[in-house]
Amino acid sequence: MRSGEHSASEATASMRRHILEMVRVAAGMQELWFACIDNLDDSTREAVDRMEAQQIFLDHFLWDWFKKYSDARPIVRVARFFEPTDLRLANHLDGWSLAPWEPWIVQGFDRDRWHLMQIASHREVEVLKAFKHHHWEIGDGLVTRVLHHAGHDFTGMHIQRYPGSAGVHELESRWKSLATKHGFPPQARLRPDIHNEIWLNIHEGLLAAALKTETKPVLTLSVASPPEPPVREALDESLLTKALPELGGQTPIAASKNEMGRHRLRKWVDAQADKGL
Numbered sequence: 001m002r003s004g005e006h007s008a009s010e011a012t013a014s015m016r017r018h019i020l021e022m023v024r025v026a027a028g029m030q031e032l033w034f035a036c037i038d039n040l041d042d043s044t045r046e047a048v049d050r051m052e053a054q055q056i057f058l059d060h061f062l063w064d065w066f067k068k069y070s071d072a073r074p075i076v077r078v079a080r081f082f083e084p085t086d087l088r089l090a091n092h093l094d095g096w097s098l099a100p101w102e103p104w105i106v107q108g109f110d111r112d113r114w115h116l117m118q119i120a121s122h123r124e125v126e127v128l129k130a131f132k133h134h135h136w137e138i139g140d141g142l143v144t145r146v147l148h149h150a151g152h153d154f155t156g157m158h159i160q161r162y163p164g165s166a167g168v169h170e171l172e173s174r175w176k177s178l179a180t181k182h183g184f185p186p187q188a189r190l191r192p193d194i195h196n197e198i199w200l201n202i203h204e205g206l207l208a209a210a211l212k213t214e215t216k217p218v219l220t221l222s223v224a225s226p227p228e229p230p231v232r233e234a235l236d237e238s239l240l241t242k243a244l245p246e247l248g249g250q251t252p253i254a255a256s257k258n259e260m261g262r263h264r265l266r267k268w269v270d271a272q273a274d275k276g277l
Helices: 008-027 030-039 042-050 055-063 074-082 087-096 164-182 199-210 237-241 259-274
Strands: 102-110 113-118 124-128 141-144 146-149 152-155 160-162
Touching: 008 030, 008 055, 008 074, 008 087, 008 124, 008 146, 008 152, 030 259, 042 199, 055 074, 055 199, 074 087, 087 146, 102 164, 141 164, 160 164, 160 199, 164 199
Parallel strands: 124 152
Antiparallel strands: 102 113, 102 141, 113 124, 141 160, 146 152
């Protein structure tokens, strides 16, 4: 790539193709995928369920989510899948697995490359846009990963834009607050093998911020009422067209037509079986 044998546009197409292939592989890891969904808090899960395009959640799943860092991290399994077929890509994936979401300022644009500076450490990179849906302008703040592929640096699958100088100030304040909360220097270059105790919490916080699910405390007054006894209905065909709260307000037929719905439907059916129905 550095010798000029391949153009930057070819590298961009290769980057997109390989990330999409990662998504295809990840889709087969249903147990881990559903465990990731179950791990989300209610507001984030509802936001993900409403999303028309789920790039940000896929990004979080592929790079960040794990139970046991060394084995269950999705990108590790993806790398193992690619190793016998494309060793060079497996090496890229190993590098990608170290890439956190970081705060950047867009400083300029020259020869198809965007100049970014990390807000706290002032580290500079030149990146190419990996996906056409990415959009930003000079002077904006960004939260993105920087992934190395075929001799170039690329923005990751998801971009969170903070427009203009006000956006940069907001992003800087948010990052400093995050660093204080989790006890790392704002200028630190995060790595999952070093910061594995706080890695997931940091990225789940960024995920919630991007999905606009952060909540502020609200003072409420409520009167407790005795719990109603569970309704024990027979499982007949009439339930197929009945909206159920356990299915996010969907009917079993509607729930069966999307991935999140099928996951909820399986859990609901299991719960009915536990009741002896």
